[in-house]
Amino acid sequence: MNVFPRRLKILVLMLCALVELSSAQAPPPSSTYLKCGWLLDGKSDQLQKDVIVVIDGENIQPIGAAGASQVPASQVVDLSRETCLPGLIDTHTHILLQGDITAADYDEQLLKQSPEYRTILATVNARRALMYGFTTIRDLETEGAGYADVDVKKAINNGVIPGPRMQVATRAMDVTGAYPLQGYAPNVVVPHGVQIVDGVEDGRKAVREQISHGADWIKVYSDRTYSVRPDGVLDDIPTFTIDELRAIVDEAHRERHKVASHAMAIHGVHNSVAAGVDSIEHGNYIADDDLKTMASQGIFYVPTIFVGDYVARGRAATGATVWLQMMSIHEDTFRRALKAGVKIAFGTDAGGFDWKIDPAKEFADMVKFGMTPGQAIRAATSSAAELLDMQDKVGTIVAGKFADIVAVPGDPLKDVTVLEQVDFVMKGGVIYKKP
Numbered sequence: 001m002n003v004f005p006r007r008l009k010i011l012v013l014m015l016c017a018l019v020e021l022s023s024a025q026a027p028p029p030s031s032t033y034l035k036c037g038w039l040l041d042g043k044s045d046q047l048q049k050d051v052i053v054v055i056d057g058e059n060i061q062p063i064g065a066a067g068a069s070q071v072p073a074s075q076v077v078d079l080s081r082e083t084c085l086p087g088l089i090d091t092h093t094h095i096l097l098q099g100d101i102t103a104a105d106y107d108e109q110l111l112k113q114s115p116e117y118r119t120i121l122a123t124v125n126a127r128r129a130l131m132y133g134f135t136t137i138r139d140l141e142t143e144g145a146g147y148a149d150v151d152v153k154k155a156i157n158n159g160v161i162p163g164p165r166m167q168v169a170t171r172a173m174d175v176t177g178a179y180p181l182q183g184y185a186p187n188v189v190v191p192h193g194v195q196i197v198d199g200v201e202d203g204r205k206a207v208r209e210q211i212s213h214g215a216d217w218i219k220v221y222s223d224r225t226y227s228v229r230p231d232g233v234l235d236d237i238p239t240f241t242i243d244e245l246r247a248i249v250d251e252a253h254r255e256r257h258k259v260a261s262h263a264m265a266i267h268g269v270h271n272s273v274a275a276g277v278d279s280i281e282h283g284n285y286i287a288d289d290d291l292k293t294m295a296s297q298g299i300f301y302v303p304t305i306f307v308g309d310y311v312a313r314g315r316a317a318t319g320a321t322v323w324l325q326m327m328s329i330h331e332d333t334f335r336r337a338l339k340a341g342v343k344i345a346f347g348t349d350a351g352g353f354d355w356k357i358d359p360a361k362e363f364a365d366m367v368k369f370g371m372t373p374g375q376a377i378r379a380a381t382s383s384a385a386e387l388l389d390m391q392d393k394v395g396t397i398v399a400g401k402f403a404d405i406v407a408v409p410g411d412p413l414k415d416v417t418v419l420e421q422v423d424f425v426m427k428g429g430v431i432y433k434k435p
C-alpha cells in the first residue's frame with residue numbers, strides 16, 4: 001500500500017533534486033581545510049608559510065589543490081597562528097603501566113591490580129597519548145597484563161575509544177630469574193612482567209604464541225643488573241644466550257615481524273646487534289663497533305632519555321646510585337651514535353613514568369644531547385614511521401597519507417619545547433583537539 005500522498009511525493013523528489021544540485025557545486029561534505037600559519041611537512045626542516053592542507057575522508061589531498069577563496073568557512077579550521085606538523089610517533093610506550101620508580105611501585109601494580117582494572121587505566125593512557133599529539137605509538141609490552149594491548153588496539157581501531165594507531169608487543173620475553181617480580185619466598189607463586197623463556201625451542205615457541213595472539217613486535221630483555229666499570233663503561237649481565245636470541249630473532253623475521261631489544265649496556269647491546277634485532281631500546285652504553293654495525297645494518301636506536309633522568313633520583317634514593325652515573329654515559333653514547341650515522345627513533349618509555357607527564361619532554365633532552373630540533377622532530381615523525389614500516393601511511397604531510405596532523409602555538413624549530421603544547425590533534429581526518 002502506498003502511504004505517501006501524491007503531492008508529498010513530488011515535494012520529496014524536488015528536494016532530492018535540489019540537494020543533488022547543491023552537492024555537485026560544493027566540495028564533498030567530508031573535506032576539511034586546515035589553514036596553517038606555518039607547515040613543517042616532515043620531509044624538510046624548512047617551514048612553509050600560509051599553507052592550506054586539504055583533507056578528504058581520512059587522507060591528505062595534494063597540498064595547494066584548492067584555493068582558500070572557494071572554501072566554505074564551515075569546513076575551514078583556522079590554525080593561522082599555529083605551526084602544523086605530522087602527528088607525533090612515540091616508538092616506546094607502556095600504556096599498561098602507571099609509572100614505576102621503585103620495585104615496590106611495580107610489584108604493587110602486578111599484585112594488587114587485576115588485568116581488567118589495568119586495562120581500564122590503559123584506555124585512559126591511550127587517550128592521553130593522543131591528546132599530547134602522539135597519533136601513533138609502538139607499545140612495548142604489557143608488563144604482566146597478558147594480551148590486553150591487543151584489545152586496546154582493537155577498541156581504538158573499531159572506534160570504541162579514542163587513541164593512537166598502535167603496534168603492540170604483548171608479553172615480551174626474559175629468562176628465568178631475570179625479571180620482576182623477584183625476591184619472594186620460593187614457595188610463593190608470583191606473577192611476572194614478561195613471559196619466561198629458556199632455551200632455543202622455548203624461544204621459537206613463544207614467538208609463535210605471541211604472534212598468534214596479535215603481537216606486531218617481539219620484545220626481548222637482553223640484559224640486567226647494571227654497574228659502571230672503572231673505565232666508565234656500563235656493565236651488565238646478559239640474560240639470553242646468543243643462541244637463544246638468534247633463534248627468537250630468526251623465528252620472528254621468518255614470520256615477518258620485527259624484534260625490539262631492551263639493551264642498556266655493553267653485553268646486552270652487543271648480543272642483540274649480533275643476533276640481528278631491529279631496534280635497541282635505551283642503549284645507555286653502546287660500544288663504537290656496535291654503533292658501526294647498527295649504522296651499516298639499519299638497526300634503530302631508541303634512546304629513551306627522559307625516563308632515565310626521571311627514575312634516576314628515585315632509584316638512587318633506594319641505594320641504586322648507578323642510575324645517576326648512567327645519565328652522562330647515555331649522553332656520550334647518544335652523541336657517538338649521532339656521529340656514527342645510526343638511525344634514531346623517538347621513544348620515551350611513557351608508563352615507566354606517570355602518564356600525567358607529557359612524553360614530549362623527550363624532545364628537549366634529545367636537543368640537549370646534541371640533535372637539532374629538526375632532527376629530533378624527524379626522529380618522532382619520518383624516522384619513527386620507517387622503524388614501524390609505516391612510512392607510506394604516516395610520518396609526513398604528503399598527499400595520500402593518513403591525515404594525522406598536529407599543531408603547536410609557535411616555531412618548534414626555534415624552541416622544541418613548544419611540542420609540549422600541542423593544541424590541535426587530527427588522526428585519520430578526525431579532529432580530537434582544537435585550539
Ligand SMILES: [Zn+2]
Pocket residue numbers: 092093094140349352
Ligand atoms: Zn620500556
